[in-house]
Amino acid sequence: MPRPTSLIVPSLILAATLAVPAAQAGKLYRWTDRNGVTHYGDRAPSDAVAAAAGAAEVKVIPYRSEPGSIARLRVQQDGDRYLAWADNSLAGPIEVRLDFNHSNNIIGSPLLPASATLDPRASAVVSVLSAQDPSRGGDFELSMRSVPGDPRARPQNADYLLPLRQQQFRIDQGYGGHFSHSEPEHRYAVDFAADIGTPVLAARDGTVMQVESDFDKAGLNLEKFGDRANFVRILHDDGTMALYAHLKADDGVMVRVGQRVRAGQQIGLSGNTGFSTGPHLHFAVQVNRGMRLESIPFRMTGPQGPLRLGGSVR
Structure with missing residues (x-):
């Protein structure tokens, strides 16, 4: 079964059952400056930055990140958009699928759910997230499932x-x-x-x-x-x-x-x-x-x- 990052992840079923450890949590921070522009970051703005921007309350947006045994989900700010990365920690290919648990005025490109196949130890942007209406704020929560192996594999007689x-x-x-x-x-x-x-x-x-x-x-x-x-x-x-x-x-x-x-x-x-x-x-x-x-x-x-x-x- 796939390994969801926002839930307990079953992936390897054994003589009874083997699953991966529970998901880890990540946080995004959102604030709006005096010009009404909403900002996101992977860390809270310093007091000096917040004061200079005239920022009001900083809101914490949680998201789930899978433990390192298979893949890690991370979100990186890039201007007014956000890159949803998957990092493959295995010495072999994996497939991941990214989806919203919750989305308010946020859309992905490609649209979510989106899948990607990652080479061993590789990283890839699965989707680029941005506001549908840039004039207002938004928030979101992501989840990512992962499965070991390349879906394009063709087993041979052995x-x-x-x-x-x-x-x-x-x-x-x-x-x-x-x-x-x-x-x-x-x-x-x-x-x-x-x-x-x-x-x-x-x-x-x-x-x-x-x-x-x-x-x-x-x-x-x-x-x-x-x-x-x-x-x-x-x-x-x-x-x-x-x-x-x-x-x-x-x-x-x-x-x-x-x-x-x-x-x-x-x-x-x-x-x-x-x-x-x-x-x-x-x-x-x-x-x-x-x-x-x-x-x-x-x-x-x-x-x-x-x-x-x-x-x-x-």
């Missing part, structure tokens, strides 16, 4: 390696598992039983796009644990993304964002973090289908040959 260094393995939940694999984001995910500390391996060549490694708790309280888990997201050359989730606390992530990895290379240690029934590795191949994250079927080979990935024993 063989994936077993993402665990162990000869004996068990699939606790496969494709369409009733416990937590019913939604599009994780319908084709696989949960491998794995003791805490089992080496996790890259199943395919790629670039580390995103990591989370600072969570150390687990449980079945969705409200408490549903938005957290340690994970590694790896971007493949065809635009698909592999998700390795519920990694060990503290030292469970062994790669850095932007690092190129090869199939079979160790990237972490399995664990039991986030909304989880017990120690395991959640693995999924995902694509962005246009502001919509979906998992897709994949072929995987283990020590004894091709794996059967469907079904659930939970």
